Amino acid sequence: MIRNFLFHRVNPRRDPLWDPMDVALFDKCVKYISENFKVALIEDLAFSKELNSKNEFATLMFDDGYKDNILYAAPILDKYKCKASFYVVTDCIDHNIPTWTHMLEHAFLYTNKDTLDMGFDFLPEDLRVKKLSSKTERINYLNKLKPFLRKTAHEHRNLVIERVVSSYKDVEMPKLMMSWNDLKELKNYGHYVGSHTVSHSMLGTMTDEIEIKEELQLSAIAIEKNLGHTPLSIAYPVGSYNETSKKISKELGYKIGLAVNQNIFDPQKEDFFEMSRIELYNEPWWKTRLRITNTLENIKSLIRYK
């Protein structure tokens, strides 16, 4: 059994938008995980005979490629002698821009502009607006927009993002991402760098196979060009994938596809292109520990099936 633990940002500073995991909590997580499980890289473990042993394995993974990963997480990984995998969005690394999800939230929160022409006819009635006059209005709107964007078609989502970014030009996007040199350094320390697509596209919502192929292939080419290896693993952005994206990943030579479904992965029974990951957040330690031991999910499923 493998527990794949997923992290994003690790930072001592709080962020109102999307709170990073606090450094002290991250330290506690890695300490606990390394004391209770055998920590390895999924890229090694997936092809190792050890997998059939009775060992309880854990892996440590980071999505998106945030700068604070190398600043704050890497020294702690080093302290507990753990290796981790970093799944990067290659466009974000190339240009030091945040992912579209982050960009969207940042724009809504920090703009001072009122006009936002969202007249698209694919939008539900309550999301079609011309103007959002205050920060409260903008945040309320964003909270309705986000769930819609998660399930809508890729092309529609791109139109919405472009419109937001071009309407809220007064907002400067934060520089949050690692550079290729940072990633080279992580690789030299024995960590792994895998793909998280070119532009953080939700693969499961895309219909154009050529576009899906580009997201998967061009990100692998960028990693190969900058770091010298072809990535074995693809972490599906926002945990979104389907049979087509799995098929194309396999055709392109990926060996591992990573989902996010808060579960332990059983390599004997489950698909290597739908590997479960357990995401950990900035929460009180008791709650994080329940997630690590998977108790929280067990309790939830007991309640569900009651």
Ligand SMILES: [Zn+2]
């Ligand atoms: Zn991501």
